[in-house]
Amino acid sequence: xxxxxxxxxxWGDEGKGKLTDLLxxxxxxxxxxxxxxxxxxTVVVDGETxxxxxxxxxxxxxxxxxxxxxxxxxxPKFLIDxxxxxxxxxxxxxxxxxxxxxxLVMPYHQEMxxxxxxxxxxxxxxxxxxxxxxxxxxxxxxIGLRVQDxxxxxxxxxxxDVVLKEKNLILAKIYNRLALSGAExxxxxxxxxxxxxxxxxGDAVGLVHDTLAAGGGVLLEGAQATFLDLDHGxxxxxxxxxxxxxxxCTGAGIGPRYIDRVIGVAKAYVTRVGAGPFPTEVFGELADxxxxxxxxxxxxTGRRRRPGWFDAxxxxxxxxxxxxxxxxxTKLDVLDSFETVKVCVAYEAEGKRYENMPWHQxxxxxxxxxxxxxxGWETETTGVAGKDRLPTAARDxxxxxxxxxxxxxxxxxxxxGREQVVRLGER
Ligand code: GDP
Ligand code: IMO
Ligand code: MG
Numbered sequence: 001x002x003x004x005x006x007x008x009x010x011w012g013d014e015g016k017g018k019l020t021d022l023l024x025x026x027x028x029x030x031x032x033x034x035x036x037x038x039x040x041x042t043v044v045v046d047g048e049t050x051x052x053x054x055x056x057x058x059x060x061x062x063x064x065x066x067x068x069x070x071x072x073x074x075x076p077k078f079l080i081d082x083x084x085x086x087x088x089x090x091x092x093x094x095x096x097x098x099x100x101x102x103x104l105v106m107p108y109h110q111e112m113x114x115x116x117x118x119x120x121x122x123x124x125x126x127x128x129x130x131x132x133x134x135x136x137x138x139x140x141x142x143i144g145l146r147v148q149d150x151x152x153x154x155x156x157x158x159x160x161d162v163v164l165k166e167k168n169l170i171l172a173k174i175y176n177r178l179a180l181s182g183a184e185x186x187x188x189x190x191x192x193x194x195x196x197x198x199x200x201x202g203d204a205v206g207l208v209h210d211t212l213a214a215g216g217g218v219l220l221e222g223a224q225a226t227f228l229d230l231d232h233g234x235x236x237x238x239x240x241x242x243x244x245x246x247x248x249c250t251g252a253g254i255g256p257r258y259i260d261r262v263i264g265v266a267k268a269y270v271t272r273v274g275a276g277p278f279p280t281e282v283f284g285e286l287a288d289x290x291x292x293x294x295x296x297x298x299x300x301t302g303r304r305r306r307p308g309w310f311d312a313x314x315x316x317x318x319x320x321x322x323x324x325x326x327x328x329x330t331k332l333d334v335l336d337s338f339e340t341v342k343v344c345v346a347y348e349a350e351g352k353r354y355e356n357m358p359w360h361q362x363x364x365x366x367x368x369x370x371x372x373x374x375x376g377w378e379t380e381t382t383g384v385a386g387k388d389r390l391p392t393a394a395r396d397x398x399x400x401x402x403x404x405x406x407x408x409x410x411x412x413x414x415x416x417g418r419e420q421v422v423r424l425g426e427r
Contacts (some may be wrong), residue, residue, distance in 0.1 A: 003208075003218040005245045008225025008319035009264040011272035013298070013305065015413055016265050017041025020057035020221045022411075022421060023263075028216035029065045029208060030058025033251030036073040036135065036242035037082075038128040038171075040299025044416040048089075051299050053078045055086070055096065056221050062092060067204050069220075070101035071241065071251020073135040074147055075093045075110075076193035079341035087328035098197065099204035099253075100148030104189070106160075108167040108180055109134040109191070115175045116370030125237055126274030128301055132318055136230075136240035147201055150194040157186050206255035212258055220248040220259075226318040234361060235365030237276025245322040247313075264324035266315060268397075273298050277364040280308035280344045290342070294334040309342045309371065312404035317357035319407055327405055329398060330413030334421075338376040341397060344369035344403060374400060381414040384422055 006023065008014045021043040032039075043060060044050075050060060054074065059066040068074060081257045083093040086295040092108040101125065109131030116133075117124045125132060138144040143163045149156040160182050168179040175312060211218055227233045232244055241247065245262045247254060269290060272278050282290070290307035298302055318324065335341050347354040347367035377391035384390055390398070390412070402409045412422040 001212070001217045002253060003212065003220055003248075003258045004261040004263065005222065005248045005259055005322075006263050006265060007222040007248075007322050007324070008183045008228075008243060008247050009266045009315060009322070009324070009327070010225050010270050010311075011227050011276075011278075012225045013040070013273070014225065014265040014267050015270055015328070017043045017052060017057040017326050018188055018330065018413065018416065018418070019263065019265050020292045021060060021418060022044075023219055024058030024061055024064050027058060027064055027219045029067055029211045030056040030219045030221055031067040031069045031208060031252045032056045032072050032221050032223060033069040033203070033248045034071040034243055035239065036130060036132050037075050037078045037420060038130045038132045038239060038300065039223035041223070042299055042416065043418065045418050047417070050086070050091075052082070053300065054082055055093065056223070059086065059093060059096070059220060060091060065095045065207065066093070067207065067252075068096070068102055069204055069249060069252040069369055070099040072099070072101050072102045073105050073132060073139070073241075074098065075130065076150070076189065076197055080193060092353045096200045097202050097204050097207055098147055098200045100146065100151075100201050102147045103139045103144040104147060104149070105131045105135045106145060107185055108139070108164070108171065108303075109179075111171065111177070112167075113285060115177070116333075119175075124275065125141070126303075127212065139220035147197070150189060151198060151201060153186075153190050156190060159184070160186055173256075192424050195377055208252055208254060212254070222248065226321055227314060229321075232321050234276045234364065238273065245324075247407050260296050261326075262322050263326055263328055263410075264318055264322060264323050265330065266310075268329050268335055269294075269310050270314075271378045272308075273301070273303050273305050278306060278308055279347060279364060279367050280311045280369050281306055282308050290334065292335070294331055299350040309344055309369070310401060311344045311369070312401070313344060313354065313357055314348055315361060315401075315405045316355075317406055324407055326408050326410040327402070328411035328413070329401060329409050331410050332394060332398070333381045333414045335376065335380055335397075337378065339378065340373050340376050340396065342371040342373050343400060343404065345372050346370040372400070382420060384414050
């Protein structure tokens with residue numbers, strides 16, 4: 001069975017956790033391929049909420065093997081706490097495999113993330129302050145420490161000594177902060193975290209390939225989303241990894257030929273946390289209604305999310321960037337009470353119409369969205385199970401999104417629960 005990629009198509013929080021959980025039921029292995037504990041993926045099972053940050057959302061099934069791929073950056077203390085919390089709630093995390101090639105988030109990464117944001121002032125990105133950007137920067141600069149270094153104290157200390165000299169100079173001379181102690185960091189990472197994580201550190205690439213060779217299902221779970229992608233997102237208001245489907249290849253160690261299904265996840269509207277352009281953003285009473293009905297507060301940082309109408313220009317671009325075969329639309333129920341709903345089908349700027357994403361980002365700040373207004377369904381959809389039971393206007397809305405995106409919609413979320421999903425045509 002070839003691999004499936006699940007990717008966010010907007011600015012994150014589309015409901016990837018819920019969809020991953022749903023699909024993981026039929027998978028042997030679920031891999032997180034990028035990002036770190038900046039993610040917050042919610043799964044609701046029998047009314048119980050699990051907010052997963054570093055662990056793949058497949059962890060809730062007792063038979064799937066959750067994998068943290070090489071493309072992820074791992075804050076070990078956070079991971080241990082996440083595993084402990086889940087274990088206390090009866091979720092077995094013993095099968096977890098962490099790629100030895102994943103990079104470690106170090107204390108100086110978290111400190112620098114917060115400092116850089118503070119110094120950027122009104123130009124700040126609004127990061128999660130988890131140290132994600134600085135950790136990926138060190139990876140690219142080839143001064144990162146990796147998960148496998150936890151198993152080799154000599155190498156770990158050597159690398160830390162070298163890197164900490166530079167980091168402490170930056171912290172002291174530029175930011176006027178106290179120097180960090182290498183002995184203290186090494187003590188925690190090697191004596192406390194390493195013994196706890198050691199049984200899980202291993203050959204993630206080998207596991208994925210052996211599973212594929214044996215015909216097992218592999219699901220690659222993206223964090224963040226297409227428009228937060230370091231290369232394709234609204235730079236610099238992006239994260240520092242590649243959430244796009246291509247990132248699943250590098251972040252899990254498989255070639256593109258192994259992937260035969262790419263599922264894009266989108267909300268029935270759009271939200272964004274943090275700064276950056278957002279053509280269909282809405283304000284005032286409408287924004288408050290969307291935020292209230294959708295409980296649009298960050299899973300991770302608790303920040304209020306910025307809401308807006310569904311943007312088909314973005315979606316068409318996401319379909320291209322990820323080779324999306326099918327879309328899962330979540331949170332349709334949030335629009336249940338609206339008299340009419342809007343979809344942005346194109347942008348206009350300086351007399352020019354854009355059906356596709358303008359290549360120059362400056363345009364995005366000035367565009368006026370061209371909206372199609374559709375009738376609302378003004379009916380509760382949360383209890384809808386079969387496809388025929390979606391109200392006609394809701395079904396028309398979904399069909400309109402599919403025609404705009406150019407790909408079929410196969411899942412429609414009508415509530416946060418695992419079972420609150422309408423499947424439109426099995427693959
Ligand atoms: P992720 O980061 O993409 O996994 O998404 P988050 O978990 O951060 O945010 C999605 C939020 O919407 C969570 O609170 C989910 O429980 C919730 N959710 C997911 N699907 C639906 C849906 O179809 N309807 C409603 N009302 N909530 C949903
Ligand atoms: P999930 O996986 C929504 C945003 C931050 C900020 C920018 C950079 O739950 O969809 P970072 O800490 O990554 O350097 O922050 O990216 N961001 C997210 N927004 N959902 C996420 O994850 C996000 N992860 C990062 O708000 O704007
Ligand atoms: Mg989230």
